[in-house]
Amino acid sequence: MVGAVALVGGVGGQLVTWLRLRPEDVTLPDPADPAAPLPRGLDQQVPGITPFQTHNEDFYRVDTRLDTPVVSSDDWTLTIDGDVDRKVTLTFDELLEMPMIERDITLTCVSNSVGGEYVGAARWLGVRLTDLLDLAGIGDLADQILSTDFDGMTISTPLALATDGRDAMVCVGMNGEPLPREHGFPVRMIVPGLYGFISATKWLTRLTLTTYAEQDAYWTERGWATDAPIKISARIDTPKALAELDPGDVVIGGVAWAQERGGVAKVQVQVDGGGWRDANLGPSGGDDYWRQWFYRWQAPSGSHRISARAVSGDGEPQTAARAEPFPDGASGLHEVIVEIA
Numbered sequence: 001m002v003g004a005v006a007l008v009g010g011v012g013g014q015l016v017t018w019l020r021l022r023p024e025d026v027t028l029p030d031p032a033d034p035a036a037p038l039p040r041g042l043d044q045q046v047p048g049i050t051p052f053q054t055h056n057e058d059f060y061r062v063d064t065r066l067d068t069p070v071v072s073s074d075d076w077t078l079t080i081d082g083d084v085d086r087k088v089t090l091t092f093d094e095l096l097e098m099p100m101i102e103r104d105i106t107l108t109c110v111s112n113s114v115g116g117e118y119v120g121a122a123r124w125l126g127v128r129l130t131d132l133l134d135l136a137g138i139g140d141l142a143d144q145i146l147s148t149d150f151d152g153m154t155i156s157t158p159l160a161l162a163t164d165g166r167d168a169m170v171c172v173g174m175n176g177e178p179l180p181r182e183h184g185f186p187v188r189m190i191v192p193g194l195y196g197f198i199s200a201t202k203w204l205t206r207l208t209l210t211t212y213a214e215q216d217a218y219w220t221e222r223g224w225a226t227d228a229p230i231k232i233s234a235r236i237d238t239p240k241a242l243a244e245l246d247p248g249d250v251v252i253g254g255v256a257w258a259q260e261r262g263g264v265a266k267v268q269v270q271v272d273g274g275g276w277r278d279a280n281l282g283p284s285g286g287d288d289y290w291r292q293w294f295y296r297w298q299a300p301s302g303s304h305r306i307s308a309r310a311v312s313g314d315g316e317p318q319t320a321a322r323a324e325p326f327p328d329g330a331s332g333l334h335e336v337i338v339e340i341a
Contacts, residue, residue, distance in 0.1 A: 020072055020073040020074045021070055021071075021072050021073075023178035023179060023180055023181065023185045023186075024178070025073075026172075026186070028096070028125060028172060028173045028178055029097075029100055030100075031100045031101055031102035031125055032099040032101070033099070033100070033101040034102045035102040035103055035104055035123060035286075038053060038104060038123065038285055039052075039284070039285065040052075040283070041053070041282055041292050042253070042292040042294060046238065046251055046253040046292070047238065048237055048238030048253065049253040049254065049255070049292055049294065050235075050237050050254065050255045050292070052121070052282065052283075052285065053121060053122065053123065053175065054120035054121050054122055055175070056122070056174055056175055056180050056183070057180075058120070059120040059122060059174075059183060060117060060118045060119065060120050061182050061183065062109045062118055062196070064153055064218070068181050068182050069150060069151070069181065069203050070181065071150050071181075071185065071186060073092040073185070074092070076091070076092045076150075076186050076187065076205070077089050077090060077091055077092075077205065078090045078095060078132075078204065078205060078206070078207070079205065079206045079207070080132060080133065080135065080207045080208075080209075081136070081206070081207075081208055081209075082139075082146070082208035082209035082210045083139030083140070083142040083210060083211075084133075084136035084137055084138060084139055084209050085136060085137030085138075085139065086136055086137060087136065088135045090132075090135075092187070095127060095170070095172065095187065096172065098127045098131060098132075099127070099128075100125055100126060100127060100172075101125075101126065101127070101128055101167065101169065102123060102125050102173075103124055103167045103286075103288065104121065104122070104124075104285045104286050104288065104289045105121070105122070105124055105167070105190060105192045105288045105289065106121040106192075106257050106259065106288065106289050106290045107119065107120055107121075107122075107190065107196055107200060108195055108230050108329075109195065109196050109197070110196065110197045110228060110325055110328070110329050111325045112325065112329075113325060113330050114233070114322075114330050114331070114334050115235050115236065115334035115336075119235075119255075119257070119290070121255075121285070121289055121290050122174050122175050123175050124169060124171045124173065124174060124190055125171060125173030125174075125176075126169035126170050126171035126173065126190070127172075128169060129163070129168035129189070129191070130162075130163055132207070133163065133209075136209075138159070138163075138209055139209060141211060142159055142209035142210055143158070143212060144156045144157060144158060144159055144209075144210055144211060144212050144226075145162055145207055145208070145209060146207075146208040146209075146215050146217060147189055147201040147204055147206065147207055147208075148204075148205055148207075148208065149202060149203040149204060149205060151203070153218055154215075154217040154218050155189075155197065155199070155217050155218065155219070156198060156212065156215075156216070156217035156220055157189075157191055157194065157198050158198070158226065158227055159209070161191065161193075161227070162191050166191065166192050166193060166260060166288075167192055167288065168189075168190070168191040168192070168199075169189070169190050169191075170187060170188075170189055171184070171187065171188050171189070172186065172187055183202065184202030184203050184204065186203075187204045187205075188200065188201060188202040188203065188204055189201045189204050192259055192260065192288040193229055193230055193288065194228060195228045195229075195230055195328075197219045197228070198219070198225075198226065198228050212226060223326075223327060224326065224327045225328035227328075228327075228329055230257065230260075231318075231319070231329050231331050232256075232257070232258040232261065232311075232312050232319075233256065233310060233331075233334075234254060234255075234256035234293070234308040234309055234310040234333075235254045235256070236252065236253075236254045236306060236308050236334050236335075236336050237254040237255065238251065238252065238253050238254070239306075239336065239338050240336065241336040241337060241338075242336075242337060242338070243336075243338045243339070244338075244339045244341055245338055245339070245340050245341070246340070247301050247340050247341075248298065249296060249297075249298060250296075250297045250298075250338075250340075251294055251295070251296055251297075252269055252279070252294065252295045252296075252297055252306055253293060253294035253295070254293060254308060254334075255290045255292055255293070256290060256291050256293055256308075256310035257289075257290040257291070257310070258287075258310055258311075258312035258316075258318075259287065259288050260288070261287075261312035261313060261314050261316055262312050262313020263284060263286065263287035263288075263291065264281070264284075264290070264293075264310050264311075264312065265311050265312060265313045265315075266278060266279075266281070266310070266311040267279040267281060267291075267293040267295075267308060267309070267310050267311075268308070268309050268310075268311070269295040269306065269307070269308050270306070270307040270308075270309075271304055271305070271307075272304055272305055273305070276309070279293040279294060279308075280294050282294075287313065293308075300340060301340050301341065302339075302340055303339055303340075304337065304338055304339075304340060305335055305336075305337050306335065306336050306337075306338065307334070307335045308334055318333065319331050319332070320333050
């Protein structure tokens with residue numbers, strides 16, 4: 001790892017200090033608990049389908065920043081306080097020395113509309129959130145984790161969900177690389193199965209064990225939900241809405257997710273309000289990861305409406321009830337209309 005280097009120059013011997021401001025200056029440790037190799041997806045088999053793993057440069061970004069924060073890992077610390085047995089403060093190097101896990105997890109923004117693009121899937125490296133909380137010892141009163149970023153932005157996470165056995169993490173790596181700046185370098189939080197506005201604090205610096213009655217987070221103050229599990233969803237990537245296609249064999253394909261519900265067990269396709277037909281599923285990357293799917297349709301001439309829905313591993317079908325993103329995530333079936341000439 002590159003330490004601090006002081007360069008002296010200019011009038012009066014001006015001091016400029018270069019810290020580990022760049023992700024590429026950080027060397028990540030090997031995970032103590034690595035993820036299994038990710039299976040080959042349907043990327044080459046189904047043209048137009050979303051890649052099985054989202055590249056860092058293509059991963060969606062939604063936050064309250066107008067620019068990309070520049071935070072040095074050299075002077076970064078994480079403080080755990082509030083309703084705890086002891087206050088704990090860790091440096092970045094101390095965090096890197098803790099046992100790391102590696103997990104494939106899909107993230108979704110609560111502002112994602114039905115069929116929207118604010119969802120992505122990556123391999124994350126980090127320390128289990130419960131390992132960090134154990135260092136401080138959780139008190140008897142707390143029901144939320146109030147996480148704070150480098151500039152005071154706060155996000156609230158239900159304590160019970162963050163500690164129920166899911167792979168909640170304080171992350172330092174993304175797809176085999178240190179976190180990019182725009183995705184939280186040097187450290188961010190991830191809790192699978194919860195929308196990002198209550199789980200995915202970027203540029204993380206503090207975890208405060210507290211209660212909802214005592215403290216409100218940024219989005220809570222604005223009327224968004226405090227408990228927001230990611231809703232079961234299927235998205236149609238191909239064909240695109242209003243596409244003009246030739247009659248005959250048309251491949252319909254996309255991705256679906258059903259986190260903390262046993263993953264995606266089935267995706268079904270409907271054309272023009274007819275019966276639901278089972279699609280072919282791509283390989284599984286785990287219950288917290290999305291799944292690719294495709295369906296071959298013999299398309300007749302005319303205008304047609306295509307719909308898709310997912311069914312979770314625990315048997316829950318995706319709801320057709322329409323809801324806007326506010327206050328706890330959009331719902332409804334993704335539909336596209338195509339023209340077969």
